[in-house]
Amino acid sequence: MNRPRTKLSAGRIVAWTLLGIALLLTVFPFYWMIRTSLTPAADIYSDSTGLVPDHPTMINFLRVLGLTSEEEARAAGGSGAQVDFLRYLLNSVVYSGLIAVLQTLFCAMAGYAFARLRFPGRDLVFGVLIAALMVPPIFTVLPNFVLVKNLGLLNTFAGMVAPSVLMTPFAVFFLRQFFLSIPRDVEEAATLDGVGAWGIFWRIVMPMSRGPLITIGLTTTVWSWKDYLWPLLTGREDQTRVLTVALGIFQQQSPNTQPDWTGLMAGSTLSVLPVLVLLIVLGRRLVESLNFTGIK
């Protein structure tokens, strides 16, 4: 922005210093996490304050990725239990990817119907749907767990994503708001050319709505990436275990009284890397989408 450059007054120096401290407090813990993950387990008693590890090593990453033999892992401070964070990483990607893509699509369809299509009972149905915003998640988690269990879908991706892929009231509400703001002329021209509702939605409305669609898709990705309770209940087994659940289980498998800190930090680093990549690639978009959705 082209603001006139103000001179560096005492007040501004204080303000910048405060902002600098905030940034340091934000970033340093992550630095320390990575630093610990590169430290040999045997060193954490002796080498625990230097900014750089005395004997940097990749062994912690290798063992949480399941790339070392059991003996090597145990020698490096692990419990010897088989862990394979590469798999959990992929599971997390599948879990949040499925939810983000399908939820955005289905909520866009619903939002479009509520915004543009005419049918009896539209406002009533919309009102009932939005009322679901009032029900706290924990309240539906218990019966939903029973339902998924009774359907025999525990430890399947289908069961894990079922409650969220089809809709979430907020996304329907949000996308409907946006669709209402699109001028009708374009659609009407297409209608005259004989394009049906699906064609209009898919070829005109969706491409015009990239901003809000990405906004909803991104926030959904972040929230489902962070999910813990629901995947903990429905996806404990190896083939569906996501990163957050894996970290919790890994924490409890510690060999001695002291947690396996170097391994845990290597696993934690893996749970941060993908969102960090997301932030680097889509940083501006992500930040702007906050201004856009306001609060989720």
Added chain:
Amino acid sequence: MGADTAVAPPQKGAGPDPVADRAPARSRRSRDDRKAAWLFLAPALIGFALFYAYPTVRGFYYSLTDYNLLSDPSFTGMDNYRDLIGDDQFFNALKVTGYYVVLNIGSQTVLGLLLATLMHRLTRSVALRAMLLVPWLVPNVTVGLLWMWLLDANLGFVNHILDALGFGTTGFFTSPTWAMPTVAAVNTWAYTGYTALLLYAGMLQIPHHLYESASLDGAGEWRMFTRITLPLLRPVLALVLVVSLIGSFQIFDTIAVTTKGGPVSATRVIYFYIYEQAFTNFHMGYASAVAVVLAVILAALTAVQMRLLRASRSDLA
């Protein structure tokens, strides 16, 4: 919840457009899209019926039963609710949750406001905002583990520093006094950047010339903050405050990986209590009753939210 009304007046003129929404220019008869509409709505409606409406009814029903997840629920009427009244753990959970909410919301709001104001008055850097967002992007489980390590009584970095400064070491998560403030501080760390960015977005809506003329009149930063920023930010602030309030009632992940409700129930918040009752003790009916009470509390808070939002329409119009 409540969504984009105040915080993000969406780009140019989004929002319900009464004219476009209502009157069809052409005859009603020519455009009844009910077939297309139900097709468009089918996935969402199925999802709503199966995973929102049905479980809500089901949840109420479970709260009136004795149900251990293995055999069928057996109807016991109001028994669970009667038991709640004599359950010290339940009241402790309410108390502990309240304590957490106050600590967390207090620190998060004050720090968030400070951070947002600093950004607003100093820089528009996207890179800086992106960095402040990182803790929010990270799973609470990771955040919990990371801080358990940093605050570890023997090996943690923070205790090394405190020790070097002559304060000795503290078992932050293991002390009944410190456990809850520590959890609150950790979640403040994780969410303050996010809160600050929402508030910052609200501040961007305030016309810049107000600050310019104020500073021509010789107003200092503090005066501008109290006379311009705070009053004009009120609706956004109210929304952020109440939404994060409702959010912090639902703290679970951080507790689940760090203190697990301990030491001596010092951090057994209501969400965690429900989880334990349902999945550790297999008292699904009782857990549902506690969940109903939580839902009622949150509904009351939401009602307050609605009032607050109405009462605090921006002076900006």
